Amino acid sequence: MKATSEEVKTSVKKLFEDGSIGHFIGYEMGSDSLRVTPCFLKSGQAASRLVWNPLCANNLSKYLLDFGKVEGKVGIMVKGCDSRSVVELLKEHQIDRDKVFIVGVPCSGIVDREKLLAVLGVSPGEVVAVEDDGDAFLVTIKEGTRRVKKEQVLRGECLVCRYPTPVIYDMLIGEAVSSLPWVGDDYSSVKELEALSSEEKERYWSSELSRCIRCYACRNICPVCTCVECIFDKKAPRWLSKASDVSENLVYHLVRAFHVAGRCVDCGECERACPMHIPLRSLNKKVEKDILELFGYTAGIDVEQQPPLTTYQAGDLDEFL
Amino acid sequence: MVNQTKSRIIEKNRLTELLDELAQGYHLIAPVRDNDVSFRRVESGSEVTLDYINTVLSPKNAFFPQTETLFRFSRGDSQGFRTEPGTEADREQVIFGIRPCDARSLRLMDMVFNGQYKDSYYLKKREKTTLIGLACFNPDKTCFCPTFGIDPTSGEDVDILFSDIGDRYLVEASTEKGATLLDRFAKFLSELRGDEEQLRKARKAGLVGMKKLDVSAIADKIAPLYEGDYWNSIGMKCLGCGICTYLCPTCHCFDIADVNLDEGGERFRCWDSCMFPEFTLMASGENPRPNRKARVQQRFFHKLKYFHDRNAELACVGCGRCIRYCPVNIDIARIIEDVISGKAGNE
Numbered sequence: 019m020k021a022t023s024e025e026v027k028t029s030v031k032k033l034f035e036d037g038s039i040g041h042f043i044g045y046e047m048g049s050d051s052l053r054v055t056p057c058f059l060k061s062g063q064a065a066s067r068l069v070w071n072p073l074c075a076n077n078l079s080k081y082l083l084d085f086g087k088v089e090g091k092v093g094i095m096v097k098g099c100d101s102r103s104v105v106e107l108l109k110e111h112q113i114d115r116d117k118v119f120i121v122g123v124p125c126s127g128i129v130d131r132e133k134l135l136a137v138l139g140v141s142p143g144e145v146v147a148v149e150d151d152g153d154a155f156l157v158t159i160k161e162g163t164r165r166v167k168k169e170q171v172l173r174g175e176c177l178v179c180r181y182p183t184p185v186i187y188d189m190l191i192g193e194a195v196s197s198l199p200w201v202g203d204d205y206s207s208v209k210e211l212e213a214l215s216s217e218e219k220e221r222y223w224s225s226e227l228s229r230c231i232r233c234y235a236c237r238n239i240c241p242v243c244t245c246v247e248c249i250f251d252k253k254a255p256r257w258l259s260k261a262s263d264v265s266e267n268l269v270y271h272l273v274r275a276f277h278v279a280g281r282c283v284d285c286g287e288c289e290r291a292c293p294m295h296i297p298l299r300s301l302n303k304k305v306e307k308d309i310l311e312l313f314g315y316t317a318g319i320d321v322e323q324q325p326p327l328t329t330y331q332a333g334d335l336d337e338f339l
Numbered sequence: 340m341v342n343q344t345k346s347r348i349i350e351k352n353r354l355t356e357l358l359d360e361l362a363q364g365y366h367l368i369a370p371v372r373d374n375d376v377s378f379r380r381v382e383s384g385s386e387v388t389l390d391y392i393n394t395v396l397s398p399k400n401a402f403f404p405q406t407e408t409l410f411r412f413s414r415g416d417s418q419g420f421r422t423e424p425g426t427e428a429d430r431e432q433v434i435f436g437i438r439p440c441d442a443r444s445l446r447l448m449d450m451v452f453n454g455q456y457k458d459s460y461y462l463k464k465r466e467k468t469t470l471i472g473l474a475c476f477n478p479d480k481t482c483f484c485p486t487f488g489i490d491p492t493s494g495e496d497v498d499i500l501f502s503d504i505g506d507r508y509l510v511e512a513s514t515e516k517g518a519t520l521l522d523r524f525a526k527f528l529s530e531l532r533g534d535e536e537q538l539r540k541a542r543k544a545g546l547v548g549m550k551k552l553d554v555s556a557i558a559d560k561i562a563p564l565y566e567g568d569y570w571n572s573i574g575m576k577c578l579g580c581g582i583c584t585y586l587c588p589t590c591h592c593f594d595i596a597d598v599n600l601d602e603g604g605e606r607f608r609c610w611d612s613c614m615f616p617e618f619t620l621m622a623s624g625e626n627p628r629p630n631r632k633a634r635v636q637q638r639f640f641h642k643l644k645y646f647h648d649r650n651a652e653l654a655c656v657g658c659g660r661c662i663r664y665c666p667v668n669i670d671i672a673r674i675i676e677d678v679i680s681g682k683a684g685n686e
Contacts, residue, residue, distance in 0.1 A: 048668035050480050055668035056576050076667060084575065143480040229374070231396070231405060233581035233612075239666055251617050260596055260609050261406040291666035293395055293582050295374040 020150055021123045021192030023069045026095070029121065029191055033093055034062030039119045040090025043078045044068045052131050052145050056081065070095070070191075072150050075128045075173065077285040079103045080241040082113045092118055097125035099175065101184030102283035102318025103241035108186075109321055110281075112244050122187030124195040126150055127168050127176040134171040138164065153199065169200050174299055175286030178204045185319055208303045223268065229294040230267040232260075236288035236298055237274060242281040249273070275301040280309050280325045283318035347521070347528035348507045348535065357527040358384030358435065364523075365469075366432040368401050370394055378434065389503070392479045393438050393658060397588030399448065401434055402464045405585075406609045409460065409595070413603030425605065432464070433520075435471045440484040440658040442472050442496035444588035450650045451591050460608075469520050472497030476542040481659030483550035483672050489656060492543060504538035550657075552675050558647040561640065561678050569683040570639075573674065574632030576667050581612035583638070583661035583669070589654045592618075613637050639674060 026044065033039045041060060046067040048055035054073045058081075059065060077100045085092040096104060101122060107113045129148055135141070138157065146158040154165045169177070182195040203209075214222065234250070237243045250258050250270060259266050284306060288298040309315055312335055313326035326334075349357060361367050362382050369387040371379040376391040378398050408425030415421040445465070452461035475491035478484075484491055494500025498517030502509040510528060512518040521528065564570075584590040594611040598604045611618055614635075619628045628634050646654035655671065662670045677683035 049662055049670045049673065053668050055670075058572065058575055081575075141477075141480070229377075231581075231585050231610075233585050234615075235578065235580035235582050235666060238578040238580040251615070253617060253620070256596075259598065260594055260611075261598070261607055262609060263406065287666070291578075291580070291582070293586060293664040 020126070021070055023071065025191050026068050026070045026121075026123070027065045029189065030059070030068060030093065031062040031065040033119065033121075033189075034059075034065065038091060039093035041085060041088055042068075042093040042095075043081050043085075044093075044095040044121075045070065045074045045076065045078075050142055050145075051147055052129075052134070052142055068095075070123055072127065072129045072148050072155055073131075075287075075290055077103055077239075077241050077287045079107060080239070080244075082107060082118060083244060085117070086113070091116075093121055094118065095121050095123060096184050096187070097123055097128075098179065098181040098184050099125075099283055099285040100241075101186050102181060103285055105186055105318045105321055106242050106281050106283060107244070109323075109325065110242075110244065115321075120184070120187045120189070122184030122190045124183040124190070124192050125176075125179075126152075126182060126195055126198065127172045127179070129155060129171055130173045134166065137166055137170050172200075173286055174289065175284050177201070178284070180204070181319075186321070205303065205307050207300060208307050211300055211304065224264050226296050227267040227271055228264045230262065230271070230296060231294060232262045232267065232270065233293065235291040235293070236296075239287045239291040240274075240278065240282075241285065241287070242278050242283070243274070271296075271298070271301060275305050278302060279305045280313075280315060280327045281317050282306060346509060346511045346531060346535070347525075348531055349501075349510055349528050350507050353527050354389075354508070355384035355387075357524060358387055360524065360527075361433055361435065364431075366430045367435060368398070368432060369435040378436075387435070389436065389473070392475075392477065392482075393441070393660070395660070395664070396586060397441050397444065397658065397660065398434055398437050399444070399588050399591075401432065401468065402445070402448065402461050403452070403591060403593075403610075406607055407460060409606045409608055411603065411605045420603075425607070429463075429467075431467050431469075433469045433471060436473045436501075437470050437497060438475050438658070439472055439491050439493055439496065440475075440482070440489055440656040441588050442470055443484075443487070443489050444656045444658070445470075446496055447589050447646075447650070447652055447654060447656070448591055450652065454650075469499070469516055470497040471517075472500045474500060474502040474539075476503065476545045478546065478549055479659055479663065481662040481670075481672070482657060483552065483659065484657035485549050485551040486554055486657050486672075486675070487653060487655060491546065491549075492539070502539055502542075504535055504542060509535045509539060550672060552672065553679060554643075554653060554675060557653065557675060557678060558644045561643050561683075564678065564683055565636070565640070567684060569677070570632050570636040573639075573669060574630065574635045577614070577631045577635045577669060578667060579614050579616070579631050579634065580666070581610075581614050582664050582666070584612040584614055585610055586660040586664055588656060588658055588660075589642070613641070635669075639671070642671070643675070643678070 030042050044057055045054045046057040047069055056076055056078055057067055078094055079100050108115055140159055144159050149156040154167050157164050157166055178201055179198055182198055258269055282302045286299055315326045367381050368378050369381045370376050370391055371386055372388040375395045377394050377396050381387055410422050410425045412420050412422045452458035472494055494511055494513040498514045500511045512521050592611045593608045595608045597606050620626045628637055642654040
């Protein structure tokens with residue numbers, strides 16, 4: 019059975035009551051029926067605010083960095099992708115395993131709000147609720163309920179998700195999901211971009227990145243962007259001009275893509291956060307594919323597995339030397 | 340509303356022609372669909388879309404560009420440095436399709452850039468711009484402009500207002516500048532048929548239920564909440580990105596920097612955001628707003644109190660962009676409600 023909001027509320031309340039956790043990071047409903055917002059609980063009474071539904075896109079794991087010094091354990095709700103970034107945070111000693119209580123929820127895909135509104139042809143105010151129903155979502159709108167095929171309205175990362183069930187947890191709510199039926203070639207969109215000539219690639223990325231407004235939402239929401247002081251915020255020396263133009267934007271995005279190489283778990287938060295609709299996942303997916311092909315490595319699976327770019331093995335590829 | 344010229348109409352099928360001609364005579368900025376809808380320079384009417392609630396970026400870029408060269412400098416022969424002006428702003432521009440909320444935001448921006456200090460870069464562009472507004476009959480759920488006394492169908496802050504009333508647009512000039520422009524393009528316009536006001540009224544039905552909060556005492560109500568725990572809960576959630584400030588039509592903070600090359604360089608200014616840690620970072624390393632709570636608090640206090648203290652207006656027009664695009668759903672309308680209801684004080 020799939021996890022429900024009710025189960026989440028009851029379980030979290032119990033965790034507070036038996037002293038397993040002192041804090042909890044979860045989701046509650048936001049401004050409208052198509053938005054959720056992160057919520058931070060300090061007691062079991064507040065657990066009634068929690069929800070779990072196909073709108074819970076936010077990867078909450080980055081908030082764990084803010085809970086390093088609190089008393090007691092911090093409970094956190096994670097989907098498959100989110101759990102993989104928790105693995106990365108543990109691997110990099112950003113968080114302490116003993117201080118975290120991981121509540122896993124198997125996930126069968128998150129709704130892309132804009133795709134859903136476009137498919138239904140309705141305005142946000144008209145949607146009352148969205149429920150998971152196997153290979154489709156049941157969407158309650160004012161006129162009744164409509165069944166929308168998931169493939170039409172899922173977020174991009176969910177269409178290629180191979181880890182719908184959390185890879186690490188202390189408690190799992192709902193039944194594990196082993197695979198998602200719509201997942202085929204993980205890299206089909208990357209291959210399309212790879213097939214372009216250098217000039218075409220330059221044109222494509224220059225055009226996409228010309229829209230960047232350097233709000234840094236992609237970096238700030240990224241669960242593996244954990245530097246205390248980011249190179250792009252440094253004032254002396256200033257490595258990147260504050261002027262927003264294609265060449266500066268390109269430097270920003272390429273450096274970021276390289277910095278999360280072998281650490282990005284494709285939770286898709288960068289692309290979701292981007293107000294300018296820049297296809298940031300394509301950059302990260304390309305690097306992910308290279309790392310897989312070069313080192314046979316996938317990020318966020320096993321805490322004990324060493325990241326390829328921070329370790330040396332005699333048999334490592336050295337064609338570039 | 341001052342009606343300097345009598346109202347006219349334009350048939351929908353003539354709009355592209357009008358825009359074509361406008362684009363020839365002026366630097367025309369209009370909504371274009373490219374991933375999402377944004378204001379761009381257009382060269383023909385066919386590039387323009389009118390199918391949008393509002394653009395992602397506000398039109399502030401047309402007056403206060405994200406990055407703007409103020410002047411260039413280079414080594415002279417013996418007299419030290421030579422300077423020359425930066426980006427040219429000497430062109431008549433028309434913004435077509437600006438929404439009444441965004442038009443109001445320019446009035447607020449004027450208070451900053453045309454107040455005690457006259458910002459020539461902004462003012463030159465402002466003076467040379469004619470605003471053609473597009474009445475808003477179908478607002479988003481996150482819109483709440485009536486809170487700030489804005490009628491989304493009014494031409495109060497524009498030079499000309501277009502209202503989509505079905506098969507035609509009602510065209511009304513509200514300033515002399517607007518009337519002059521309409522006279523120039525009179526061949527595209529025709530006389531009223533008589534049912535226009537009725538049609539406009541019918542379309543206004545779409546506005547029923549728009550959020551309107553009572554912000555009359557908000558500056559006083561928020562003042563005592565400075566020390567409260569409420570901002571902790573918002574700050575905890577905030578990512579510290581610049582989406583809200585960069586998309587906001589009234590946010591106007593900027594930074595100035597030089598690009599230095601061997602033989603010269605340029606001084607530019609660019610948008611800055613109070614959400615960024617280095618915004619208040621001092622040379623000593625001290626930061627008076629050291630955490631996300633302090634920065635979030637500043638943003639809301641600036642909008643709802645400090646700007647009001649200085650200009651007797653709130654620095655928000657209820658366009659809803661920050662609510663629509665915040666990745667963690669921090670909602671200014673909800674914060675205003677919490678301040679009004681006292682909930683913010685009890686947390």
